[in-house]
Amino acid sequence: MTDEEEALLVEQVASAYRPPTRAHEELRYHPAWHDLSEAARERAYARGRALRTLEAAVDPDGLSAAARAILARIPG
């Protein structure tokens, strides 16, 4: 994998999107996470933290995309 290809994977993993869980499944990782090196996983964590800060800053309720995704999983 080239550095540029890995950088694009990091960009995807840093998003707040995670696939919906299936029956009898607690967690679904981002599919691209499995293709990252350890260093790239740490970069994705840091990038995600930065993006959540940006998302919360522009959201009228101060909610990041992760918070919005969690709320969307609560019925009602």
Add this chain to the structure above:
Amino acid sequence: MDLDAHLAAIVLGDKLSFARWLAGAERPVRESLRSFAKVIDVEAVLQEALLRVWQVAPRFEPDGRPNGLLRLGVRIARNLAISEVRRIRATPTEHDDLEAALAAQETLGNPPDPILRQAIEACRDKLPAKPRQALDARLASGGGHDDSELATSLGMKLNTFLQNFTRARQLLAECLKRSGVVLDEELGA
């Protein structure tokens, strides 16, 4: 701020109060998982853990100290992370502790800052069209759509979408820096 100010309403099932709690709690819980980032998908663990906080909140009994529900959230997240580490037989390289996470809460999770929001929006308005489309699509999706779906909705290939998003993120960080705002160094990386 003591996020337990929202606790009574959360226990009664008030989703709006849980949203307010989340706005302050997400960052410290995320920080508490930093040492696991090499070995588990922290974003997935974080979202599941915070959802579980909502599910167990009606049975939560405060111990009288501030931020009890946040401390519970950190414990749930950490236990879930450790379960994941055991499942995949990996070992985190270092340990953050609960106090560090709570210290993060002292300085973060503040209410929305209208001046900061204006600065970001001014910089967003200066972005070239395609990067701005990519950034706006991500922001509007609220974590509900993967990048392939967002790319398709904009008529872009996935790699083009990601390149545009990267450019938007970097240009936004540069613009904010010129205005004296550094949200997070990683934003411009």
